[in-house]
Amino acid sequence: MGEFDLIARYFKRPAKRSPLGVGDDCALLAPAPGMQLAVSSDMLVEGRHFLSTVDPLRLGHKALAVNLSDLAACGAKPLAFTLALALPSVDEAWLEGFSRGLLALADAHECELVGGDTTRGPLNICITVFGEVPTGQALLRSGAKPGDDIWVSGTLGDARMALEMFRGKLTLPPGLAQLARDRMEMPTPRVALGLALRGIATAALDLSDGLAGDLRHVLEASGVGATLDADAAAACMAASRHSEFAALALSADARRALVLSGGDDYELAFCAPTSARARVEQAGHATGTAVTRIGSIDVQPGLRWVDANGQALTQQQFLSFDHFG
CATH class of the missing domain: 3.90.650.10 (PurM-like C-terminal domain)
Structure with a gap:
């Protein structure tokens, strides 16, 4: 199975929010009027962030969950995400479980997969997530006050x-x-x-x-x-x-x-x-x-x-x- 067959089988889905989704050179995102984009990236490396024996469905869930957690901390509503995935080989059983866990959580939060990259290499997962928050209402780290x-x-x-x-x-x-x-x-x-x-x-x-x-x-x-x-x-x-x-x-x-x-x-x-x-x-x-x-x-x-x-x-x-x- 080649790179583009892999993407088409496990990760390509009809675009809902973005006019361009998986398969184009860029995804196009526009927040609603009066909103700011909130953007965060996290990387998961085998042996550092997860064990090689972890259920791939659970790994797919966690890979997106840690990014959605960043949006939660900002008070932002999830919009979309990109996935960069390095794989040592094409393991279809692993890909089926991983994509199922990943996309189930994405669907639960109406967060759309809109692009990314795949390559051969040590197992490494990098997700960038996009959310929106009303201008000036984001939760930040810098607002704590004495007495809080x-x-x-x-x-x-x-x-x-x-x-x-x-x-x-x-x-x-x-x-x-x-x-x-x-x-x-x-x-x-x-x-x-x-x-x-x-x-x-x-x-x-x-x-x-x-x-x-x-x-x-x-x-x-x-x-x-x-x-x-x-x-x-x-x-x-x-x-x-x-x-x-x-x-x-x-x-x-x-x-x-x-x-x-x-x-x-x-x-x-x-x-x-x-x-x-x-x-x-x-x-x-x-x-x-x-x-x-x-x-x-x-x-x-x-x-x-x-x-x-x-x-x-x-x-x-x-x-x-x-x-x-």
């Missing part, structure tokens, strides 16, 4: 638990192993919540490398500091509410490390005024997304961690993933 609450969506730390299992550092019972693996391989992009937070949140970003490191980007961009309740964040781990979790006998420090230094969560961390607490909770309820308040923005620069009793915790254990660290 800090919130997170959904659950944290479960994907890191799966990674520790794959590394052989943690043995998980079957039910818990599946829960953790699902969170690692099938993240849920919080697009609906991001849209609901427009006009409420003052700053936002998605959590890809771990809460401890990712949140610092908001603090630096906004010129503020923060105090976070590490135990409130640790309570967000879905695994901790699983019936098999008690058998692990993890210490409080181990649970905190999974959540704060984890990564691959693809949840949202965002800030909002204390006066907006009811509106934030309503946004979570309306979109079926759990939201948890875990701290506050301070005038004093830096990130400070406390436990449930307000006692300071050392930060050395709370380091996020860094590709070149």
